[in-house]
Amino acid sequence: AGVPIVGTRPEAIDLAEDRGRFGQVLVNAGLPAPKFGTATSFDEAREIASAIGYPVLVRPSYVLGGRGMEIVYDEKTLHGYITRATQLSPEHPVLVDRFLEDAIEIDVDALCDGTEVYIGGIMEHIEEAGIHSGDSACALPPVTLGRSDIDAVRRATEAIAHGVGVVGLLNVQYALKDDVLYVLEANPRASRTVPFVSKATAVPLAKACARVMLGASISQLREEGLLARHGDGSNPDPNAPIAVKEAVLPFRRFRRMDGSGIDSLLGPEMKSTGEVMGIDHDFGSAFAKSQTAAYGSLPNSGTVFVSVANRDKRSLVFPVKRLADLGFRVLATDGTAEMLRRNGIPCSIVRKHFEDPGEGRPALTALDAINAGEVDMVINTPYGNSGPRIDGYEIRSAAVAANIPCVTTVQGASAAVQGIEAAIRGDIGVRSLQELHAALGGP
Incomplete structure (x- = not known):
């Protein structure tokens, strides 16, 4: 139609979406990325997954919000995903990526004028990589990243902006695992985090982007x-100040046909319907x-129910110990309770809902306690496609129906404990953004 396009050219946007061509940009810049492949059939997807190793992250190409994205742990589940969720063809391939477990995810919003790059904000996700960025809480500035990590993020973002040819805003998502920074994806556009970054830093990124797209330089x-x-x-x-973005998830607004709650488990497909900032x-x-x-507020007292996957038990000792020290009563299933007691944490045992009440087993189940209003917070971390992930479904659904906090990650549990401690201290004040920005010399 001959309409001039300002800012980042359509060819650059297509480059960032094309995994093969964008992968070459990363290779040229010396930036690591999770191993990946593009498949147009189940056989191709199976070969790629076998070569790079399970678990893998599979998704259609050219999607927003993580639509149709899933973490797959074995070949059987991969076949089910391909059969259920996709119609593969050369025009509609599926992307298969190595999934980095236990990695820290990092979000960056940056502005590039074609020469200089301005980092708007570096956000550290609270939940581990694998939770969609739209559903994960994040902190700005990052709270655990070291100076070397932040410098690596800056260098990588500059290389990507120049390699893609960005003139305007750019969002890049990284995963930090074992001191290696991996590039997950780059989107040469304004992301959903731009309003959060702008409000937290008093820098109007959208306005600055419009000026850059019309020819202004960052130095100007x-x-x-x-x-x-x-x-x-x-x-x-x-x-x-530290700003925390939290996703607003609609679990409490929906019920199953029998009136019970739905599962609050987060994953790579976005479920949130809004965001807030603290x-x-x-x-x-x-x-x-x-x-x-x-x-609504986190509980300052009461009872917390804990049931976690084996791999998370060591990491959750200190958060649960802190809750016990703050006066919370702890309920746990048998395996989790054994671990907690070995670490000096007093707790009461409740039976899993599918276990028969046998000799020596408690009569009360976790579901009974939640449904009776005896639980004020739930910590339940799933893993894989079976075991704790499926066993915890009813527990998480009951927590949603009971309108009590349900934490499904180790990182979320640690953050919740810090929030509870701050509330108990009475250390939470109210200041306007104008006051906060003025104190920093901002506009």
């Missing part, structure tokens, strides 16, 4: 005061505010 916008005159989101003021001088207070805004 710095001189005008639209962008920070010195530095950017990769080196924030050490006194900057901001304060420390992470615990900011996280507590975000939970209050999204779901």
